[in-house]
Amino acid sequence: MTRDLELINLTKKYGSIIAVDNINLYIKPGEFFSLLGPSGCGKSTTLRLVCGFEEPTKGLIKIGGNIVNDIPPYKRNVGMVFQSLALFPHLTVGENVAFGLKLKKLPKDIIQEKVIRMLELVELHGFENRKINELSGGQKQRVALARALVTEPSILCLDEPLGALDLKLRLQMQTEIKRIHDKTKNTFIYVTHDQGEAMAMSDRIAVMNKGHIEQVGTPREVYEHPQTKFVAQFVGESNLLMGKCLDGNKIIVNGFELKGLYPKDFFNREVYISIKPEKILVTKHHYVRKFDNSIEGKIEEYIYRGDDTIYKISIGGHFEILARAQTIGGQFNKGENVFVNWNIEDAIILPKED
Ligand SMILES: Nc1ncnc2c1ncn2[C@@H]1O[C@H](COP(=O)(O)OP(=O)(O)O)[C@@H](O)[C@H]1O
Numbered sequence: 001m002t003r004d005l006e007l008i009n010l011t012k013k014y015g016s017i018i019a020v021d022n023i024n025l026y027i028k029p030g031e032f033f034s035l036l037g038p039s040g041c042g043k044s045t046t047l048r049l050v051c052g053f054e055e056p057t058k059g060l061i062k063i064g065g066n067i068v069n070d071i072p073p074y075k076r077n078v079g080m081v082f083q084s085l086a087l088f089p090h091l092t093v094g095e096n097v098a099f100g101l102k103l104k105k106l107p108k109d110i111i112q113e114k115v116i117r118m119l120e121l122v123e124l125h126g127f128e129n130r131k132i133n134e135l136s137g138g139q140k141q142r143v144a145l146a147r148a149l150v151t152e153p154s155i156l157c158l159d160e161p162l163g164a165l166d167l168k169l170r171l172q173m174q175t176e177i178k179r180i181h182d183k184t185k186n187t188f189i190y191v192t193h194d195q196g197e198a199m200a201m202s203d204r205i206a207v208m209n210k211g212h213i214e215q216v217g218t219p220r221e222v223y224e225h226p227q228t229k230f231v232a233q234f235v236g237e238s239n240l241l242m243g244k245c246l247d248g249n250k251i252i253v254n255g256f257e258l259k260g261l262y263p264k265d266f267f268n269r270e271v272y273i274s275i276k277p278e279k280i281l282v283t284k285h286h287y288v289r290k291f292d293n294s295i296e297g298k299i300e301e302y303i304y305r306g307d308d309t310i311y312k313i314s315i316g317g318h319f320e321i322l323a324r325a326q327t328i329g330g331q332f333n334k335g336e337n338v339f340v341n342w343n344i345e346d347a348i349i350l351p352k353e354d
């Protein structure tokens, strides 16, 4: 049965290192939830605490409403898939999948039946007697998933399970894992440092930084409405300008005046302005009637990437803007004078915390 997970003031210290710093999180039953953040931010430690491989320094872990702090890993009913997969190379596919069930001392025919059903779910029927080292990377991945799912955990933790795969296989396995999630309706907690992966797969994402959670939200919320400078920079590329809020929705950036919508209490304060490169239109001509900001600049350099082009544009030496342009509509050249255009609702204004 699928269950929810609640972390309350969860903290894990290793000596003076605070790996997990007072996390509060509620994950719904059946949710596909991702922990996203750079290496070392505490993602794996959080999963190990949930599974019971580590003891918290402080705080509570609740599964299905019950505190599990003192319950050993094998009784928590939480499955784990590691990046290294940790399959038994000398055992067959079937024996690997059956492993957890044998520990539970289930009858042989029931084990057999469950293993067959699980191999069908991950589309490996007929592979039962293969050795692990006779499988491709993607197939091994699916065996690891089957082995974790066969014990019917109420929560499945996946720690960067696709980290070792090449891009094409990774995209394929993302779809595969989503399909399995949809079929099992299990609670999945997925750890990744890849924002594209988290966006593509998750119902909700917690963005982590230095042991704490910066923001929790749907992929669209964290992408379009970052609440902190860290989230703005980590989730997708962003232009980040430093400015000061003046009267009449004006923000001054290095002596240059922009229009921007900011909350009243930001008046006279220092802020960051975060704008995604794809929200900026580069034009040959002034476009002031359609855009709130239409300002002149010069193309400093560009990177042609086939499906789009990234332009770096200098705004009269005041600041630089990155803009992403679809390849339709022609190409601008280095040194060309252009206008960069964006609307105030596409610029996120964040307080500059000192
Ligand atoms: N067993 C451990 N002993 C000491 N420090 C650890 C241990 N495990 C993790 N850490 C430290 O805790 C922090 C978080 O690590 P981790 O949870 O593995 O991050 P992530 O999975 O996000 O890369 C890091 O600074 C790491 O070095």
Ligand SMILES: [Mg+2]
Pocket: 043, 044, 045
């Ligand atoms: Mg990790």
